[in-house]
Amino acid sequence: MKDSKKPTQLKLISEYNPAKIEPKWQKVWEKKQIYAAKDFGKNTSGISSVKHKKFYSLIEFPFPSGEGLHVGHIRSNVAMDIISRKRRMEGYNVLYPIGWDSFGLPTEQYAIKTGIHPTVVTRQNTKTFERQLRSIGFSFDWKRKVDTSDPLFYRWTQWMFLELFKHGVAYQKETEVWWCEALGTVLANEEVIDGKSERGNFPCVRRPLPQWMVAITRYAERLYNDLDLVSYPDVIKNQIRNWIGKSEGAEIQFEIAGNNKKFVKVFTTRPDTLFGVTYVVLAPENPLVSDLKDQIKNWKEVHDYKEKTKSKSELERTGTDKTKTGLVLEGVFATHPITKEKVPVWIADYVLNSYGTGAVMAVPSHDERDAEFAQKFNLPFRVVVEPITGEEKPNEEFRQSIVVIVINKKTNKVLTIDWGSLGGTIFIGGGIEKGEDVVKCAIREIKEETGYINIKHILTSEKIHHHYFAHSKKVARNIDATGLFFELENEEKTEIKLEENEKEKFTVQWKSYDEAETIVKDPLHSYLFKKFIRNKAYSGVGILTNSGVFSGKKSNSVDSAITKLAGGKMVTTYKLRDWVFSRQRYWGEPFPIVWVGKEAFNAASSIKKSAVAEAMPKEQVKRIRVITDKKLIDFGKTVTEYALPIPPQHLPLILPKVKSFAPKGDGQSALGTAASWVHIYFNIRSGETLGEKDFIAKQKKFEKTAFRNKNKKTAHVSFNPNDWFNAMRETDTMPNWAGSSWYYLRYVDPLNNKTFADKKNLNYWTPVDWYNGGMEHNTLHILYSRFWHKFLYDIGAVPTVEPYTKRTSHGVILAEDGTKMSKSVGNVINPDVMIKNYGADTLRMYQMFMGPFDQTIAWNSDSMSGVRRFIEKVWRMIDRVSVSEKDSEATEVIINQSIKKVSEDIESMGFNTAVSQLMILANHFEKLESISIDAYIVILKLLSPFAPHVTDELWEILKTKKLVKKSNDSIHETMWPDFDPKKITESTVTIVIQINGKHRGEIKMERGSDNETLIKTAFALPTIIEKLQGLVVKKTIAVKDRLVNIVV
RNA sequence: GCCCGGAUGGCGGAACCGGUAUACGCGCACGACUUAAAAUCGUGUCUCGAAAGGGAUGUGGGUUCGAUUCCCACUCCGGGCACCA
Secondary structure (H helix, E strand, O other), rough: OOOOOOOOOOOOOOOHHHHHHHHHHHHHHHHOOOOOOOOOOOOOOOOOOOOOOEEEEOOOOOOOOOOOOOOHHHHHHHHHHHHHEEEEHOOEEEEOOOOEOOOOOHHHHHHHOOOOOHHHHHHHHHHHHHHHHOOOOOOOOOOOOOOOHHHHHHHHHHHHHHHHOOOEEEEEEEEEEEEEOOOOOOEHHEEEEOOOOOOOOOOEEEEEEEEEEEEEEHHHHHHHHHHHHEEHHHHHHHHHHHHHEEEEEEEEEEEEHHHHHHHEEEEEOOHHHHHHHHEEEEOOOOOOHHOOOOOOOOOHHHHHHHHHHHHHHHOOOOOOOOOEEEEEEEEEEEOOOOOOOOEEEEEEOOOOOOOOOOEEEEEEEEOHHHHHHHHHHOOOOOOEEEEOOOOEEEEEEHHHEEEEEEOOOOOOOOEEOOOHHHHOOOOOOEEOOOOOHHHHHHHHHHHHOOOEOOEEEEEEEEEEEEEEEEEOEEEEEEEEEEEEEEEEOOOEEOOOOOOOOOOOHHHEEEEHHHHHHOOOHHHHHHHHHHOOOOOOOOOOOOOEOOHHHHOOOOOEEEHHHHHHOOEEEEEOOOOOOOOOEOOOOOOOOEEEEEEOHHHHHHHHHHHOOHHHHOOOOOOOOOEEEEOOOOOOOOOOOEEEEEEEEOOOHOOOOOOOOOOOOOOOOOOOHHHHHHHHHEEEEEEEOEEEEEEEHHHHHHHHHHHHHHOOOOOOOOOOOOOOHHHHHEEEEEEEEEEOOHOOOOOOHHOOOOOOOOOOOOHHHHHHHEEOEEEEHHHOOOHHHHHHHHHHHHHHHHOOOOOOOOOEOEEEEEEHHHHHHOOOOOOOOOOOOOOHHHHHOOOOOOOOHHHHHHOOOOOOOOOHHHHHHHHHHHHHHHHHHHHHHHHOOOHHHHHHHHHHHHHHHHHHHHOOHHHHHHHHHHHHHHHHHHHOOOEEEEHHHHHHHHHOOOOHHHHHHHHHHHOOOOOOOOOOOOHHHHOOOOOOOHHHOOOOEEEEEEOOOEEEEEEEEOOOOHHHHHHHHHOOHHHHHOOOOOOOOOOOEOOOOEEEEEEE
8 A cells, every 4th residue: 555664563354355355255255155055954965964053144136137136135135134143053954045026116217218128128137136145245055046036036926926827816807996197007096196106207097998906905914813923013003903904893784665575784893882873874886886876866966976987096195175065865764773773874075985895884983083073964863872981990980961062152151160179170060969950950050150140052962981080079970961052142151159169269250161171180070071172072982872672781792692693793903905906018928818809718628638628727817908909900899818828837827028118008018019929829628829920830730630641540640720719818927026025935946947936945934034124115025025925835835824933124324315215316335335435344243333223314324434443443453453352351251242232233123223232342352452252253253243343364364373263264264252151241330329210329349239238338438427417318220230228 | 083102412322120310332623653544542522601500311391419311382304093983
């Protein structure tokens, strides 16, 4: 480097130069294959039958974008690399693989723009990615690299789809799907946010299209319940549960009056409120609405509303306006299944057709939404649940009482009484006297407590069962309270006559509604305020009333009984919808499916045993398609087509070459433009496909041969014209989620060409022990993948119920300005630059040190220098390593503490504190004149997962200096250090002396000294004696090995 | 609206099960080395105060000998879901 005139020092090592040592070690590791995972399941020849303990650590495989890696992408990789390296040092056989999730829109859009084939783009991008990832020194087993767009990989994705198809899990459905004009494709619900595409933020509309669907909802229950089997953080489990949206309730039918064949089937989570139903509401799309067309007197309006809903659904998510709209179906009534009362039937777009049964029973008194709707349309309320407020206490005294809310309409204020310490601010309340009715009682109480006499009674509430403690009387009470709502007519008052002891205990105040709402804390009073003033429905539990035989029962105890009486059944419903599995894109896995006419389908179905028959589902899969090819005479007509499988022996079905990768524009992908690929001949027995030319050639050849062989007995025909039919290939491709749903299975046996992975390998390696990835993938990707895995489990293809034993997530790294890194803003931190300036080891460590792993955090290049300094400190330290040095107690303690802390922190992903502990250890060593070889080895080993290059270099130096014996091993092949639990604490401890909890002195004591000794020593301390002068010691608390607190 | 999570120096953050708040790093200041600078090393660095001592972990209350930690209410920030019956 620089010329130095300094006298030559006796330097044992040169300057730290990561640019030199990092590539060197990367090459050594690759050559020696020290990170190669060993398939003991399959290849037992190597190390006999030793059942090696395995560890499968997984990161989400990257999408190789054209922009290359940015530092945020590798946070997860570094973390799992550290864990993987530690596991290896603990003796595990570790599988830490990498691959490319290479199908997807950005590559395709780049291809559309440039005309370069996505395969070529992908090859270029993966090359960059691989170079970048290698330069960071990850301990990936590169030999197991997978690539979802490689036919050798997607062959198995197609195979799995065939299984989904065969088992009836994949089906066709004409669905209103999100159509994105700008992208020319259908998007999954999850890919559309507020009516805009997740990728690109383009507007999307609803449009009906026949689609491949995957019945993930069949697995909803298991996806929900099996979360108990895995170790994901509660945050993630919560999110997943939330997404699946399980709710238990009842399905109850309301017969259409005068039409005993038609029913409104509703789903409710509150069957206990059945007697409170005053109307029912259907989703506008509910088929029953059209069914009842003849009966509906205002059909035109109803039809208009239906249409409006359809167009509204395009905007509904963007609109913040959620005021309820709806329309009564005139002439239609539904019969209450128990009371036989006839209730009106409405349609409203707040009822979703896709959830539950697409219809609700409305209980305005006990449901917020129903209340809002009923208020707007003036529909009746019927109270069937009497609320319970407060908490039940033992030995309650029963009373009947009232609560009165009086408002002044002129001032918009409400009358309150402040009882001060006796019970805070409440409304007017009191006990009912013998023979008194509630209204009279209320009038009396108002007069007694406030003097007002001209008041008008407006409303009376249901009974409320309230539990409270009467502080004035020192008794627990259980009261049946009735709420009364009054308006003040004028301010005229009489004199308040109070008993002596009641005077000046309270003050009467008029408060604004908002003020009253916050200061009235009593649950009974607050409930009545919400009811009378805010018109809130009571949706809690309580005592049933007006509910026939169920009256008087606790509302949450009768769900099944009431459902049974109504002839309904208890059901579980989920928010989760089936997975839209079609994409109208080029750059995805082609479906191994052809579409044929009825004749071909029937012919195929009639064959019992054949390749095609074996891959066929029990239920036929068909679609109705509009002919969109203008060249065809039947343009615009609809045809019914049937799906036939291309059996597994013909896989992979390779993506054909096309001229342009842009979607065809009519809803078909670019594949639709490859006419000779799309329109083919299909053998309904073998599943062979032939293009027109080939087919004709084959036909001719057959005719010739048949003619020649006409007179021979051996006329064996390999070509049966009856088996060949015109067919059209599926032009949709699979979504990006398909490959990523199962890629982790391929890593265990990536080169297998007989099956997606050998059973033995699966048995040995799966499930994944630890999977770390982005928060954004915790719902969708994890859900899809778990579903896919469970399906494979059901067909006996994988040995475990769940794919991932443990899942964790890292926080996003933001740019230095605290915003998201983006190429367009130009705030992207490129790892290549960081490696050049600081070295990969520093980059890795800084990523771990910068803050809590699971937290979003902004990049700060300045802070990186601290990490670099630390590495250099450890580097230079080797000069002071000595074989003769013996560790002091303090050094021993800090070493053992560090082993413990670093080991535990890696496990809990507390990487920032692990690094900080390494720094503490290095700072300690820095103060020593010489460092024992054992101590130095410990810091190198602890550091090695974080900074693998520099530690291997230093390890090699130790070897050349003959300070360590084994000469062939990399430090990464050595054993992880253990700590001695006896040596993690020093023999003396500092005891803090406090007076009234304030730090007033310290004493050094033998560890484990008993409390008595501690106190004695503390009181003997001169400063303490001085401070305690003239004070009386009330109490002394001693905590072993920690403190003495003297209370005065 | 509902469900999670969070708030600590100038900055990123640490603190076990309630027991010395501010570890570690950045930055800053001063010093050593140097003709000088960089690098490196050392010292200091919550705040008021000369000191004794007081005050600080978003705000207000509570429990406790003792609270960043537990409880209640509130404010703000982040994430997820969102007319889910």
